Amino acid sequence: MTKSLLFLTFSPRSASNSSGLARKFIDQWKSANPDAPIVEHDFGQTPMAGPDQAWIEANMTPKEQRSSAQRATLAASDKAISELRAATHVVLATPMFNFSTPWQLKSYIDNLVRNNETFGFDPETGPIPLLDQKKKMKVIWSSAFDYAVGNDMKALDQLTPYISTIFGFMGVTDISFVGSGNAWASTEVAHQFRSKAENELANAAPTW
Ligand SMILES: Cc1cc2nc3c(=O)[nH]c(=O)nc-3n(C[C@H](O)[C@H](O)[C@H](O)COP(=O)(O)O)c2cc1C
16 A cells, blocks of 8 residues: 555644654654655644634535635635545644643644535435545544543543544544653653653554
C-alpha cells in the first residue's frame, strides 16, 4: 500500500506535550516510510475559523448553484476535506480541554462534517459514512489527570469517545489512542506517563 500521512496538531501552547510527542512519532514513522508524502498543519497555532452564517448558507446551497463568494467561503473546508480524503494515515495531536476537545479541534471537525462530502443521508436508512474505512488514525493526547480504563476519572473523559464517534460517523473507525496523562502530577510521575506514551509510539512507528 502507498502510504500518505496527514499530521495535525491542536495545542495552542508552543511547548506542547501532545505536539512534541507527535513530532517524535512522525520522525520515527518517517524513517520507516521515507517515501510517504506528509501534509502538516498546526491548527493549534493557526486555527480554522468555524462555521458562521455565510458558511452554513454556502454549505446548504447545492454545489452547482454556489456563487463564487460561497465557493470562497467553503474553500478552507474543501481543502481540509480533500486532505483528509487523500491521506491513508492521520495523526491528530491534541490536549484535553475541560474533558473534551480544545475549540481549535472542534472547529476543524465542524469544517469536515458535511453532507454529501464526508457523510451522506438516506431518508430510509439514515446517515452513510463516505470516508474510506481503511484509513488509519492515531490520536496522541495529553491531559493533566489520568483517564485510564478502570480509573474513576475515566467517566469524565468526553474527548476520546467524541473523537471515535465523530470520525466513525464519517467512516474512520480504525482509530488508536495514545494518551500521555497525569501531566500535572509530580515531575517523576508525569515523566513516567510521558515515557510510557513515548515507548508505545516508538513501538508502533515501524509497522503503523
Ligand atoms: C483551558 C484548559 C482546560 C483544561 N482542561 C483539562 C481537563 O479537563 N482535564 C485534564 O486532565 N486536563 C485539562 N487541562 C490540562 C491539559 O490537558 C494538559 O496540561 C495537557 O498536558 C496540555 O497539552 P499540551 O501540552 O499538548 O497543550 C486543561 C488545560 C487548559 C489550558
